[in-house]
Amino acid sequence: MSFREILDSGKFAVTAEIGPPKGTDIKEMYHHIEVLKGKIDVANVTDNQSAVMRISSLAVCKIVLDNGMEPVLQMTCRDRNRIGLQADLLGASVLGIHNVLCLTGDHVNAGDHKQAKSVYDVESVQLLKIVEGMNNGKDMSGNEMKGATNFYAGAVVTPEANPLEPQLVKFEKKVKAGAKFFQTQAIYDMEKFKSFMTYARKFPVKMLAGIVVLKSAGMANFMNKNVPGITVPQDLIEELKAAGKEKALEAGINIAARHIKQLKDEKICDGVHIMAIGMEDKVPMIMERAGLL
């Protein structure tokens, strides 16, 4: 089943990230693909994540596809104008890549080429509209294309953004612009997420909860302080502390597995998006403990 079919069928979907490396040595990335293959439903390939220059998302999506997994092409508006974005969308389409996650993209200020000129010719909402147009056989200027695309388009939302209201206005615009599935920023507070989902269920979209494995109490505190839209509740920080330094990662894996199980068992959302950030090896273990394997 394709990603779209999985979500439409009501099966609980699991996606995980593949982060392309900087450089041409892709041995470790191949290893991650091997570890995840047959376990997760689709691999989501990041696009110069955190504005750090790496192998292009499109190239790695093709590698993922050739290795027997269905990819989601992440596409940010930071590095390409509307011509470049559409050209790459057509390129992805003819290579057999049919899922696209439309993002605005982290500012170059976050990355390793801080003096770069940011593009942002268009942004996430407008990119979703571009994809919808191309699916209907027309480019952004309304020109007829020889052959339409068939993308399953998604976007992101931050359920714990502060303030939340402007974020929700944008979420609704993304739905209107054609997003069919959403991935969320990492969530840790199940009750808060449930109340977000009560709202989100009003819209005809599939929601994948973002899961980031906590490696330590220090990491949780760091994210609370520095990452917009992420709040790790104090009781989870205590749980990591109680596990002790050596067992903290183990505790973090258990927390992730517990959350995923709850999300699935209580049918809170339609799937999860696991951002392993270097711990792709642990994803099958998390899935196993969540009762998914």
Add this chain to the structure above:
Amino acid sequence: MITGEQKPFEEIWNMVKDFKKVLVFGCNTCVAVCHAGGGKEAEILASLLRMRAAQEGAAIEINHAAVERHCEPEFFQPVMDNVRTYDLILSTACGVGVNLLSENIGEIPVFPAINTEFFGAVPRAGEFTELCAGCGNCILHLTGGICPIARCSKSLLNGPCGGTNNGNCEVSPDIKCAWVQIYDRLKQLNRLDQMKEINEAKDWSKAQGPRNFKVKVLEEIKK
């Protein structure tokens, strides 16, 4: 008004050190307000350069002058006979002034002593802030009078990105998130529905140079 800041002194010195007769030429309008390039700043810069020249043992004659504006020829034309006696003009005007003077002066180089930055407001004396990017296609009626092109780090048109952080921008806690401000302002004006409409991709052709226009009425009169 146009804002700018004086270039690092070393950079300026390296520009002028090989010339023999230099005029530091100030502009008394915008860049005088931001204390970067008015007659007073031109005088101080000329004096600093003379001291440096003396230290280095460089025989350079360095003088200063200023006119009200460098962006209209009628202001600098009356002093051009004097200006043309120099072999370098170090302009403390904005980039517009440097360009225009350079076009009119003949075979004498005009170098910039300031970095022209943006056109901005003066919320408090000595503080300058960018509020408009001059994009050629104003949408302030849609955004509560707050420009996302100039004031959002990504010039977004449809709401805040995921980097919005307690009302601040992901780029710096010193930058307010323009879209949170727009949301608050539209709410205050009871015009939040405005934000729910999708703003189509911008026509950036209006924002890209070289740009020029002619006042239609004046053109008609000339005819």
